[in-house]
């Protein structure tokens with residue numbers, strides 16, 4: 661039984677290959693943050709090491725499955741981001757040393773399972789040296805090793821690496837699926853579950869985290885409040901915000917882009933309010949500010965703000981100077997005084 665919510669197509673594909681013993685030696689799971697990539701990777705690691713009969717793998721109950729679920733299996737390794745030694749840049753990446761370690765480890769026989777599994781949590785963070793070293797491994801894969809690369813940005817993966825992996829796309833789950841899961845596993849009442857599902861945008865990991873940790877929702881609500889007040893604030897506050905994000909970006913790309921994503925969802929909500937679709941608003945906590953802004957921001961201005969915010973995210977992904985990109989965005993957003 662795959663302990664994964666949703667992603668039926670991916671599970672069908674993987675379980676068929678598992679049953680026929682025809683798994684690829686490398687996979688890349690592509691999808692937004694917290695959509696379930698790591699959960700699926702660990703379930704696949706269980707599948708290849710499970711002690712049950714092939715058709716029942718992963719069983720989730722044998723000693724192998726249990727140890728993998730607990731993160732205590734010696735043959736399953738997760739390669740994570742490392743803060744680089746040079747504190748001047750505070751750059752986070754998966755460095756060449758980490759891939760060298762993987763090279764040594766991958767040629768060893770599995771210690772207690774059938775197959776070693778190496779998961780790269782965010783493969784887009786592989787440095788170019790590390791990517792090339794990984795490519796060598798993928799070109800001549802050691803026996804009994806399964807590589808699973810996870811990424812939210814497939815366009816940042818070296819094409820030669822990509823071509824050596826079987827790609828599996830993981831899309832956001834339906835809001836009903838997320839709400840049902842929150843209700844059945846966390847006992848969250850239906851209406852509240854649906855609100856969380858909407859905020860999650862179908863990212864089950866985020867929804868479960870928010871359901872279990874009130875701080876997640878507090879932080880998110882604060883972020884939404886910040887976006888709302890930014891629209892009503894003057895240029896000085898906007899530039900301060902731009903500077904803050906530009907400083908954050910090289911240290912924590914995901915978090916900085918997450919802030920812009922929140923902004924994007926706020927603008928989409930504003931469009932809904934303007935078009936009479938208020939019941940579909942995700943950011944319920946911002947309802948008051950959305951109403952206030954809908955009084956003076958025109959629909960074309962909202963559409964333009966959505967486009968500009970998206971463009972800015974693209975620019976940041978393409979490594980345009982973050983201060984410049986963010987300041988241009990701040991100048992382009994509608995202003996009450998002008």
Ligand SMILES: [Zn+2]
Nearest residue numbers: 710719722725
């Ligand atoms: Zn099992």
